[in-house]
Ligand SMILES: [Zn+2]
């Protein structure tokens with residue numbers, strides 16, 4: 677895995693340079709042409725769409741290799757990948773995918789088909805989570821990290837618009853996560869919201885489905901340096917020793 681580093685090319689690791697005037701650039705992945713103000717010293721450029729698709733691929737592949745029962749730990753590792761932005765809609769897939777993985781590693785998806793069921797749940801999470809737009813926390817009043825926790829609950833309980841108990845569990849899961857996120861206040865932070873949603877889901881899943889996932893003793897965020905709007909001392913995950 678290429679190391680996460682601000683201003684480093686995702687393809688070759690060289691510094692990113694910014695041009696005064698936008699230039700015609702070709703995406704190294706899809707080969708379409710774009711106008712961009714930035715590229716690496718060697719001229720590499722990755723378009724937003726390819727960047728997002730690659731981020732989601734990183735999430736799914738990372739989850740499948742993971743044996744942790746702790747969704748926060750799973751996310752913290754995924755977040756180190758340079759294809760995962762500080763903030764971005766890939767978190768709407770990540771929260772649910774980390775929860776599905778921790779749930780599987782904690783004994784969810786029992787039976788002979790457990791692995792196959794787990795992998796198809798991840799694919800479903802990718803498809804549903806990718807549909808939820810960025811910025812909805814502020815614009816729709818419903819953060820995508822909370823919705824992602826609700827999608828996790830819906831997928832593992834096989835909820836549909838016509839089911840009974842699972843329908844209620846899924847909507848209440850989103851509500852629990854969203855309430856905890858809302859109480860911390862803005863501005864938005866995809867890291868803070870993701871940790872908060874996952875922690876709410878671990879508690880809710882233990883209470884309602886009897887599957888015990890794990891959480892770190894203390895959640896500590898490594899990303900405050902990358903976030904200009906970080907709440908710092910008002911964020912429960914801020915590392916005070918920084
Ligand atoms: Zn490069």
Ligand SMILES: [Zn+2]
Pocket residue numbers: 703704705706707708722723724725726727
């Ligand atoms: Zn592209």
